[in-house]
Amino acid sequence: MFVLPKSLKPVKNHYCPGCGHGIVHRLFAEIVDELGIREKMIAIAPVGCAVFGYFYWDFDTLEAAHGRPPAVATAIKRLMPEKVVVTYQGDGDLIAIGGNECLHAANRGENITIFFLNNTCYGMTGGQMAPTTIPGQKTTTTAQGRTSLDGNPIKVCELISSIDYVTYVARTSLHSPENILETKRAMKKAIQNQIDNKGFSLVEILSMCPTSWKMEPYDAMKYIENVVSKEFKLGVYKDRK
Amino acid sequence: MSSNRINFKEDFCKSCGLCIKHCPFGVLEFSTSFNAFGNHYVKQVDGKDCKGCGRCYIVCPDCAIEVLHD
Ligand SMILES: Cc1ncc(C[n+]2csc(CCOP(=O)(O)OP(=O)(O)O)c2C)c(N)n1
Ligand code: SF4
Ligand code: SF4
Ligand code: SF4
Numbered sequence: 001m002f003v004l005p006k007s008l009k010p011v012k013n014h015y016c017p018g019c020g021h022g023i024v025h026r027l028f029a030e031i032v033d034e035l036g037i038r039e040k041m042i043a044i045a046p047v048g049c050a051v052f053g054y055f056y057w058d059f060d061t062l063e064a065a066h067g068r069p070p071a072v073a074t075a076i077k078r079l080m081p082e083k084v085v086v087t088y089q090g091d092g093d094l095i096a097i098g099g100n101e102c103l104h105a106a107n108r109g110e111n112i113t114i115f116f117l118n119n120t121c122y123g124m125t126g127g128q129m130a131p132t133t134i135p136g137q138k139t140t141t142t143a144q145g146r147t148s149l150d151g152n153p154i155k156v157c158e159l160i161s162s163i164d165y166v167t168y169v170a171r172t173s174l175h176s177p178e179n180i181l182e183t184k185r186a187m188k189k190a191i192q193n194q195i196d197n198k199g200f201s202l203v204e205i206l207s208m209c210p211t212s213w214k215m216e217p218y219d220a221m222k223y224i225e226n227v228v229s230k231e232f233k234l235g236v237y238k239d240r241k
Numbered sequence: 242m243s244s245n246r247i248n249f250k251e252d253f254c255k256s257c258g259l260c261i262k263h264c265p266f267g268v269l270e271f272s273t274s275f276n277a278f279g280n281h282y283v284k285q286v287d288g289k290d291c292k293g294c295g296r297c298y299i300v301c302p303d304c305a306i307e308v309l310h311d
Contacts, residue, residue, distance in 0.1 A: 002298035002308040012278075013303060018257035022302030177263055177299040210257075217257040 005029040018217020020207030044069040048090035067098020070105035109165025114202040119209035127212030161237035167199035169237040173206040175224040245293035253305035254282035260297035
C-alpha cells in the first residue's frame with residue numbers, strides 16, 4: 001500500500017509544480033510514522049521555500065531565523081534530550097547565511113539531525129546564486145553563468161565529514177523513484193542515530209527547483225542526474241560506528 | 242480486473258507530469274478537464290491496469306496519488 005503518512009496534514013502545499021520540497025516533506029512524515037516518534041518530534045523549519053513546514057508536518061515544528069536552525073536545535077536538544085530534534089534547511093539557509101551555525105554544531109558533535117535540501121539556488125527569493133550553484137549555471141545574479149569570480153560550489157558533505165565529532169554524512173538525490181527511496185533510507189538512519197545517541201548526522205538531498213532552473217519538472221530531474229550529481233557526488237561520506 | 246486501486250486527489254494535482262513519466266506501464270494521463278485550481282489533473286487511462294508498483298506515489302510532490310492493493 002502506498003498511503004499518505006499520518007504525520008503529514010491532508011492539505012495542498014504551496015510549492016511550485018515538480019518541486020522537490022513536497023517529496024522530502026512526505027518522506028520525513030513517513031519516517032516519523034514508521035519510527036513512532038510523532039509525540040517526540042521537534043522539527044525546525046528554515047527561511048526559504050520550506051518556511052511553512054509547520055503547515056504540513058503534523059508534529060511540533062518551529063521556525064528559526066535564517067540559517068540558525070542548528071543553533072536552535074542545539075538548545076532544544078540539550079534542554080530536552082528525550083526529544084527528536086531535526087532541522088530542515090535549504091542551501092542558502094544552511095551554507096550561505098547559516099554556514100557558521102552548521103559548522104560549529106557539527107564541530108560540537110551535537111546529537112541532532114539535519115536534512116539539507118540542495119537545489120543549487122535561493123528558490124524563495126527568485127533564484128539567486130547560492131554557494132552551491134554549479135559553475136556556468138545561470139541564475140538571476142549570475143546572468144552569464146557562475147564564474148570563478150563567484151567562487152566554486154561548496155561541498156557540504158565533503159566539508160562536514162572531515163570534522164572529527166561528526167557521526168553520519170550522506171548525499172542522496174530525488175531524480176528517480178529509486179533515488180527517492182535511497183534518500184528515505186539515509187534520512188531514517190540519520191534520525192535513528194539521534195535516537196541511539198550517536199551524535200551529529202546530516203543528509204544532503206539534491207532536489208529540483210524547476211522554477212528557478214526554468215525547466216519542466218521531468219527535465220529538472222534529468223538535470224540532477226546529468227549535471228548536478230556529477231558536481232555533487234552521491235554516497236555515504238561518513239558513517240562512524 | 243486489477244486488484245490495485247489508485248486514489249487520486251484531483252484538487253492537489255499541479256500537472257507536473259512526474260507520475261506519468263515514471264509509470265512503467267502507461268497507466269496515467271492528464272485529464273482534459275480542469276480541477277478547482279485550473280490544472281489538468283491526472284487520471285487513469287481507460288482500460289489500463291495499474292500494477293501497484295507505487296512509483297507514481299513515490300515521485301508525486303503533491304500527495305495527489307495513493308495506491309491501494311485491495
Ligand atoms: C536575515 C535574512 N536575510 C535574507 C533573507 C532573504 N531570504 C529569504 S529566503 C532566502 C534564501 C533561501 O534559499 P534556500 O535556503 O536555498 O532555500 P530554497 O528557497 O531554495 O528552498 C533569502 C536570502 C531573510 N529572509 N532573512
Ligand atoms: S522556487 Fe524552487 S524551491 Fe521554491 S517552491 Fe518553487 S520550485 Fe520549489
Ligand atoms: S502504481 Fe505503478 S503501475 Fe500503478 S499507476 Fe502508479 S506507477 Fe503506474
Ligand atoms: S506527480 Fe502528482 S502533482 Fe504531478 S501530475 Fe502526477 S499526480 Fe499531479
